[in-house]
Amino acid sequence: MEALTLRPATEPVIRVTAMPADANAYGDIFGGWLLCQMDMGAGLLAARHSRGRAVTIAMDGVQFLKPVKVGDEVSVYGEIRKVGRSSMTIAIEAWRRDRFQHEAQKVTEAVFTFVAVDDAGRPRPVVQE
């Protein structure tokens, strides 16, 4: 249970409120909307790390652990796990917090792979720091 309540120590890459338009017929937030937030968060990390354009090539290991409700604060955390020649493997977690409470819970996790591309959309080497 601790793994679902011990928030990452880093700053979130994205923080947003889940709105009614993002919900399904049961009042829970669409998983697709959450994945979009996660992809955007991973995209920010990939673009910053590679100092340029980077696109999603794969999304693995998606797990929806808990539902998100309308009005929840959703925070996306990410960490670059591996850098290849042109690819970056990024672990992403989404956390929810009831807007009236302090505690947060991990709701979704996935591993995104981004590829740094040039202006023509061809893979380019990631600058190694």
Ligand SMILES: CCCCCCCCCCCCCCCC(=O)SCCNC(=O)CCNC(=O)[C@H](O)C(C)(C)COP(=O)(O)OP(=O)(O)OC[C@H]1O[C@@H](n2cnc3c(N)ncnc32)[C@H](O)[C@@H]1OP(=O)(O)O
């Ligand atoms: C409001 C509610 C709406 C709800 C609605 C529902 C929606 C619910 C879903 C939302 C989810 C959001 C997720 C959106 C995610 C996009 O938006 S996906 C669309 C955007 N992405 C694209 O358009 C990219 C399309 N792909 C490409 O253009 C080409 O594949 C690329 C990226 C240029 C790569 O070209 P390539 O010739 O395959 O390159 P190649 O040299 O073979 O490989 C490049 C590197 O990738 C690695 N690689 C290749 N394949 C893989 C793989 N499968 N896995 C890992 N690494 C790989 C290689 O190992 C290589 O790594 P390095 O050794 O260089 O480090």
